Amino acid sequence: MSPNGYLMLSALLFAMGGFGLLKRRNPLVMLMCVELMLNAVNLTFVTFSRMLNDITGQVIVFFVLTVAAAEVVVGLAIIVAIARRRSGATADDISLLRG
Amino acid sequence: MILADLPGWFTLEFSVFFVAGLIVLGGAFAVISARNPVHAALGLVATLFGVAVLFLNQNAQLLAAVQVIVYTGAIVVLILFVLMLLGIDRDEDIYDEPLLGQRTFGVIIFGALFLIIFGLFTLSGTRIVTGQPNCVNGKVIEQGDPYAPSECVPVDPTIATNGDRANINQIGRTLFTDFAFAFEITAGLLTIAVVGAVVLARKSKDVQQIPPPEDMDYENLIGLDEESAH
Numbered sequence: 520m521s522p523n524g525y526l527m528l529s530a531l532l533f534a535m536g537g538f539g540l541l542k543r544r545n546p547l548v549m550l551m552c553v554e555l556m557l558n559a560v561n562l563t564f565v566t567f568s569r570m571l572n573d574i575t576g577q578v579i580v581f582f583v584l585t586v587a588a589a590e591v592v593v594g595l596a597i598i599v600a601i602a603r604r605r606s607g608a609t610a611d612d613i614s615l616l617r618g
Numbered sequence: 619m620i621l622a623d624l625p626g627w628f629t630l631e632f633s634v635f636f637v638a639g640l641i642v643l644g645g646a647f648a649v650i651s652a653r654n655p656v657h658a659a660l661g662l663v664a665t666l667f668g669v670a671v672l673f674l675n676q677n678a679q680l681l682a683a684v685q686v687i688v689y690t691g692a693i694v695v696l697i698l699f700v701l702m703l704l705g706i707d708r709d710e711d712i713y714d715e716p717l718l719g720q721r722t723f724g725v726i727i728f729g730a731l732f733l734i735i736f737g738l739f740t741l742s743g744t745r746i747v748t749g750q751p752n753c754v755n756g757k758v759i760e761q762g763d764p765y766a767p768s769e770c771v772p773v774d775p776t777i778a779t780n781g782d783r784a785n786i787n788q789i790g791r792t793l794f795t796d797f798a799f800a801f802e803i804t805a806g807l808l809t810i811a812v813v814g815a816v817v818l819a820r821k822s823k824d825v826q827q828i829p830p831p832e833d834m835d836y837e838n839l840i841g842l843d844e845e846s847a848h
Contacts, residue, residue, distance in 0.1 A: 520631045523739055525672065528639050532646055532665075534732035539650030541724030547701050548655050551662045554693065555646055558669045561685075565678045574788040577678050578797055581789070584681075584688055585804045589811035591693045595700045596818035602704045603821070 525566040533559035546598050550591060557587045634675050642668035659698050666690045679785045 536555030543549055561580045568576025641664055648661025666689045673682035793801060 520627070520629060520635065524632075524635055524639070525676070526739055527736065528635075528642065528672075530732050530735040532642060534728040535643075535646045535650055537728040537731070538724045539646075541728075542650060542721050545655050547697055548649070548658050550697065551649050551658055554662060554689070555649060555665060558665065558689075561681075562669055562672060565673055565676055565681060568678070569676050574792050575796075577681055577785075577789055578792050580678075580681055581684070581793065582797075582800060582804060584684060585808065588688055588693060589807055591696060592811050592815045593818070595696055596815035599700060599704065599819045 522566050522570050525562060529559040529562040529566070532556075532562070547595075550594050550598075554587065554591070557583060631675055635672065638668045638671040638675065640668075641665070642672070655701055656698070659694055659701065662697075663690055663694050666694065677785060680789055 533556050536552045536559060539552035539555065540549055543552065561583055564576040564580045564583070566576075568574060568580075645661040645664030645666075645668060649658045649665065652658040652661060666685065670682045670685040670690075673679075673685060
């Protein structure tokens with residue numbers, strides 16, 4: 520099977536994640552769309568690693584996974600800190616730098 | 619029999635890719651279009667499992683296991699914790715957006731990105747992005763079969779390649795020798811993230827609740843009495 524299928528799928532997944540990031544306003548769903556984009560990039564890296572016969576691509580995916588986990592942790596802490604002050608937070612409310 | 623009449627491209631890998639690809643795209647569609655954010659989180663779980671199956675399909679066994687354990691088992695669980703703890707899903711039905719045309723902009727930008735990638739790979743073959751791996755003996759990998767065992771001897775023979783050992787062995791050897799510095803920095807990054815999350819989510823002493831906007835007290839406005847209005 521040619522690797523074009525995997526690359527198309529990850530391009531489509533990236534595009535859907537990016538569009539969802541601009542469409543949704545719930546901050547947790549926006550975080551999930553960022554995770555979609557990161558997964559698309561991981562799939563691309565693994566496909567390239569297989570095409571180039573080099574294991575480096577999979578090692579890079581390791582690091583992307585780790586950074587994504589750290590980013591989700593900090594992002595959730597920020598959302599918790601904001602939502603504690605003001606209930607019913609959407610991304611539009613957070614854009615007003617009040618309080 | 620019937621199995622002998624299958625066309626050449628219908629291999630096991632293709633059928634697994636097809637089913638897992640459908641799961642991935644279905645989950646992504648659920649993430650971007652579900653009203654209830656818990657449904658979106660479940661769609662994300664489906665996408666992550668589909669991507670793990672696609673990793674397995676390409677002989678990346680360690681990454682498939684790590685994907686399931688870390689992404690599905692920790693990150694989505696954390697998101698669900700915060701979702702159910704705070705319950706921030708009430709205002710999803712507000713249908714005004716401060717940035718005009720943000721959704722149209724999103725469709726245009728990401729649709730164009732996908733079409734560019736699609737056109738790039740369809741018109742010019744897959745090697746246009748990755749290029750050729752560096753080969754010492756000057757051989758190149760033919761356009762026909764990207765996965766054919768090649769006579770290409772890589773430039774740096776200490777970098778492990780697919781097919782030498784098991785997948786975990788290769789990743790371990792590369793990660794702890796060539797990428798040891800990045801590995802240590804990632805450990806520092808995780809520590810910083812944990813400390814930062816604890817500091818951010820800590821309750822401060824006096825949390826002032828933002829009071830809801832009160833209606834204006836029309837009776838007692840300055841300079842407007844019942845007597846002086848006559």
